[in-house]
Amino acid sequence: MRVLLITGMLAENIVRTYAMESGVEFSVKALPIPVAALMSPAYIARELEKEKPLGFDLVLTPGLIEGDVSIVEKAIGIPTFKGPRYAADLPLVLKALDRVKLSKEVPACKVIETEARSLMLKELKALDLYEKSLKPEEGCLMIGNGEARVVVGRGLRVKVVAEILNAPVLSNAELKRKAVQYASEGADIIDLGMLAENPKPMEVKRLISTVKHAVKLPVSIDTLNPDEIDEALKHGVDMVISLERSNIQKLKGLNEEVAFVVIPADNTEGFYPKDVDTRVKMLEDNIALAKRMGITRLLGDLILDPINSPSLTESLIAYYEFSKRNPQIPLLMGIGNVTELIDADSIGVNALMIGIAQELGVALVLTTEGSVKTRNAVREASIATRMMALAAKRGSPPKDLELSLLALKEKRFKEVPYEASVEVEAKVVKAVKTPKERVKADAKGYFKIAIDRVNGEIAVIHYPLGSPKPDLVVKGREANSLYKTLVKLQLVSELSHAAYLGLELAKAELALLTGRSYVQDAPLADVAPAYR
Structure with a gap:
């Protein structure tokens, strides 16, 4: 051709x-x-x-x-x-x-x-339908019931447990908003994070009911307190995180349809093993104890350590050794322990940790959005689990899948190289950095620009010249459509003001896309040393 x-x-x-x-x-x-x-x-x-x-x-x-x-x-x-x-x-x-x-x-x-994205979505849908067709006797574990049921197990897509931190102190409206947000970002299970030093069993019924009415997903509770666990079992919880040696023996009423995550610990003795062999052996012993107590739906959690606290590597080895010795026990991995405790963009950390989880046969990853730097971690984890599931199905590295977590970097450099030859015939003027000057007052008025995070929009607030009160708010998601609307409304008459608006709207759009802070008249962000 x-x-x-x-x-x-x-x-x-x-x-x-x-x-x-x-x-x-x-x-x-x-x-x-x-x-x-x-x-x-x-x-x-x-x-x-x-x-x-x-x-x-x-x-x-x-x-x-x-x-x-x-x-x-x-x-x-x-x-x-x-x-x-x-x-x-x-x-x-x-x-x-x-x-x-x-x-x-x-x-x-x-x-x-x-076309490639359509094929990718078909593959993911086929994987999803296959998993939903599985039965417990086929070596998988069911969490939840009816529409709110998730199938987990070795070799299946890793499922995302999204923890709502400090759930008891949140209002019903706040709980609902977070549950709906996490569900929309791809969470498979919503987890209620309780207060470790301040048990609130009387709040458990409200928390479970609010979340179950908000989303059609299984609900778990994250607590070691036996009273909170008992209340959760009474009010329809689907999974309990976590059981250790002492609280296993204090549970009053068990529900065969509830899944329990067991950890290698004994709170009575204050014992949390750190070396690989002791950690693996203790988890095996605690799971055996849970089985003797009549618990049948069990998962293990070796407890993922943050880097250097004491050792991420040692904890991963523990997951590997336990998985090799107990392939029939599904595993949960709390990747939030790593993403929250490293000053690196969570998007890459989540991708790598979920890739490792997939290789280790982990069934569930638990993540949090407990700090500004881990905003969108649930969405990142959700995309990563699908990337890794597709890659595993294709027997390939997680690339060229039409699904990616590339944010700042790109696979193909599309910039057209600068042709220095244009400088031969054209005059070259070097821009000189000058002290900040006030933009000339525009007879049409001035603007304040803000990000409406709730609705995911840029808000451009117009004030008539000399007025402290706004007369118009223009909202949108793209700098292009916003400045065109402002021009169409004849709200700009000075060239310097137009240039200023273009700069600020471009910054606001980038802040909206990346989740970075937007402050009018300030640089968008401190650039990381690697990019200087």
């Missing part, structure tokens, strides 16, 4: 460079216009009609142009489609020509992305 690539004068070299990586036979036609995105289908048709291309099987136009390129095909008689938006995606598109049906309206990269 021979392909003709249409572009503008400035991008000719970079288009040729990337196309050469594909191994597909091609030619580049640079039309007499500097920027390819400024072309229209009608313009391309007129230019190609002047000297009709011959010997080509396919024509790809720039993906960023607007409109339907059918007019080009009619003009030259060669099948014509939109190419990718960025030259860096040309190798991907050209290599896929024999298996992908391109579009005359949608950029090729988007077509390929949509």
Whole structure:
């Protein structure tokens, strides 16, 4: 197949460079216009009609142009489609020509992305349906009932337990909001974190009832207190985290439908083993004790240690050794112990820890959003479990899955290299950093910009010049649509004010996307040393 690539004068070299990586036979036609995105289908048709291309099987136009390129095909008689938006995606598109049906309206990269994502979602749905079809006798454990049932076990997708920290001190409205938020972010089980030093068994009924009415997910309780556990068992809890040697023997009423997580500890003696062998042996002993007490739905938790406290590696070895010796016992791993206690972005830490959990045969990971730096940890963990499940099914590393946790970095660098040759004929002026100057007062008024975190929007609040009271709030999620709305409403009349607004709205959009703090007139964030 021979392909003709249409572009503008400035991008000719970079288009040729990337196309050469594909191994597909091609030619580049640079039309007499500097920027390819400024072309229209009608313009391309007129230019190609002047000297009709011959010997080509396919024509790809720039993906960023607007409109339907059918007019080009009619003009030259060669099948014509939109190419990718960025030259860096040309190798991907050209290599896929024999298996992908391109579009005359949608950029090729988007077509390929949509098709790959559709296949990925089908795979995930098939995995989900398979897991839901499993029976307990097939070596898995059921947590919850009816619609609020989760199937866990070795070899299945790792499920996410999202802990609502300090649940007893929250109002019903706060509990509901957090439960709904975590469910929307992909949590499989909602966990009620109790107060370790201040037991509140009288609150347990309210907590369980509120969450169960808010979401159709299993509910667990995270406590070592026997009275809180007993109350939870009376009021429909689906899982208890955690049982240790002393509280196992204090439970008054057991429910065969409730799952229990057992840990290697004895609170009476204040004993929490740290070395691998003792930790594994004690968990085995505590599970045996729980079975003698009549508990049948059991999971183990070796307790994941934070780095250097005393040793993440030692605790992972304990998980490995226990899993090897007791493959029939599902495991829970509290990855929040690691993500909360490291000053690194949780998105990468969660991906790695869940990959390790998958390899160890862990059934459940428990995560928290206990600090600003771990916001969105539930969503990150949910995506990571699906990435790892797909990778395990395909027998591949967790990459090229059309599902990723890349946030700041990217797989393909799409930036067009700077052509220093433009400086030969053009005057070069160096921007000089000057003391901060006040933006000239705009007769149309001024703005305050804030992030509405509850609704996930940027709020642009307009004040008439000289007035302390706002007269208008413009809300949206993108800087582009916001500034266009402000211009349309004729709320900006000074160039310096317009430039200032563009800067601040771009910062606000990035803050909304990344979860970073937004403060008007301040830098978006302190850049990590690695990026300086």
